[in-house]
Amino acid sequence: MRLHVPIPLRWGDLDAFNHVNNVSMLKLLEEARVRAFWQAESAVEDIPSTAVIDAGLDTDTLTLVAHHEIEYLAPVLYQRDPLDVQMWLSKIGGASMEVCYEVYSPAADGPVLVARARTAVVMASAETGEPRRITPAERQVWEPYLGEPIAFSRG
Amino acid sequence: MRLHVPIPLRWGDLDAFNHVNNVSMLKLLEEARVRAFWQAESAVEDIPSTAVIDAGLDTDTLTLVAHHEIEYLAPVLYQRDPLDVQMWLSKIGGASMEVCYEVYSPAADGPVLVARARTAVVMASAETGEPRRITPAERQVWEPYLGEPIAFSRG
Amino acid sequence: MRLHVPIPLRWGDLDAFNHVNNVSMLKLLEEARVRAFWQAESAVEDIPSTAVIDAGLDTDTLTLVAHHEIEYLAPVLYQRDPLDVQMWLSKIGGASMEVCYEVYSPAADGPVLVARARTAVVMASAETGEPRRITPAERQVWEPYLGEPIAFSRG
């Protein structure tokens, strides 16, 4: 099962080549992770059931990125429509998880896969900075999203 | 009459003080201007009638910011809900316009005014870089949004 | 008397128009303020005597931006050489100060004034979030930089 998080572009995500900058794409993935996995005050209806990490202001948890890998398959131009960031988990460890992504850009003749990525995230205590175990409650809501590791088309 | 453009926050808009950074707020206003005034490919329904500037890829027009003034009235925390960026025009000149903004943050007991701003924008030819006149078509769709200049509460 | 802080550009400061983005310019001014007024661990020699605000990690002070005004006088292209951000203070109040800036870009035939700006900064207690008084020590090192308010060439 996959999480689908729509992430709107900003014109400011473009670089001087007039494409969404490769680093900006990782900001979009960061925002997708936050919306998929973090608690946050909201009046909106569509908070995913997976959004259970208390990682906001006065947080208990720091979610530390240990590793990223990303490949870019097509340039992305500015558009009003959000990108469709699809996420699943290839691993849920004791204190860490690996998030996999496929990013689709809407187009007249159907969505285009523009990027693939994976991120290793370590849960740490905001107090001590030390890794803290993933809780049973977190594990329970995340396990349905376990899937295959992402395959990159090139090294 | 005001334009209302919802602009979602990103966790990355926060700075080390854990508030939306004062400079990030101007990125949000930039995106609100782009969505209010620029043409852009989209499958979405809610493109404002005012979005007529051809300022995208292979653009005819550069919209150059000549002047910004902004005051910050309340800190903004990260939230899932978009900010409500309200815009109107205090001036439509020969080749420039002044955009005024009030930015509201949603809250349990009603929206909170978090920032006021104004931006002077000059239309320039992408070819020559020289100012180019606002077209009758642009003027026609923008005139309904003419209003009073914004008043700042402090210098 | 003016503070001169060299601020290197990043290619990422450019936007799709291939100029330093108008919002990025305010990030450069933010960095100039931090280097001019904040304490920070360093092995480098040239920390200004004005850098006395304890506003780093585990900070005592939040420096809150209350107001910005900026005008853009010339486009800035990417270059290896830092911009020369010149700063002075037009006011030192009880708990706030106003920083004025002139930003110069190096060029073959002498520096070019590319932007003028002013920022109202309020000192607040990191604990309470309430404004806190500027200390005598801060006032003493900052007073030599008191000068005229900046004059903008247009509204």
Added chain:
Amino acid sequence: MRLHVPIPLRWGDLDAFNHVNNVSMLKLLEEARVRAFWQAESAVEDIPSTAVIDAGLDTDTLTLVAHHEIEYLAPVLYQRDPLDVQMWLSKIGGASMEVCYEVYSPAADGPVLVARARTAVVMASAETGEPRRITPAERQVWEPYLGEPIAFSRG
């Protein structure tokens, strides 16, 4: 042989966790690549001999990032001193190259390795967007920097 490019931090590189944000680190690597490999107008003395790609304004070449991999070894706090970004090439192909990085943060008791990364860059014609061959002149100045692929400590 390695290229050493000093990259100053900005306070704005920090995120709400008060560390240099993991995505910001990739902006620092982008700037290191630009300063190492791109031509750019400058009055400064220390332009590396490897800076030969015509990828600036009115450019001939687009340098497209095809792939990034990065691991984070230690949190980086804001500091006045630049990071030492060390780069070498693990491959120079027909139209692409792989850049490897080790990023060191200065500290009282010696530099600390804070990140390792690699980036696959494809040279493309700015006119056609198609890959273009690495020139003999580029190959000649880059070959001395060929070295082993970087080894990551974890997947």
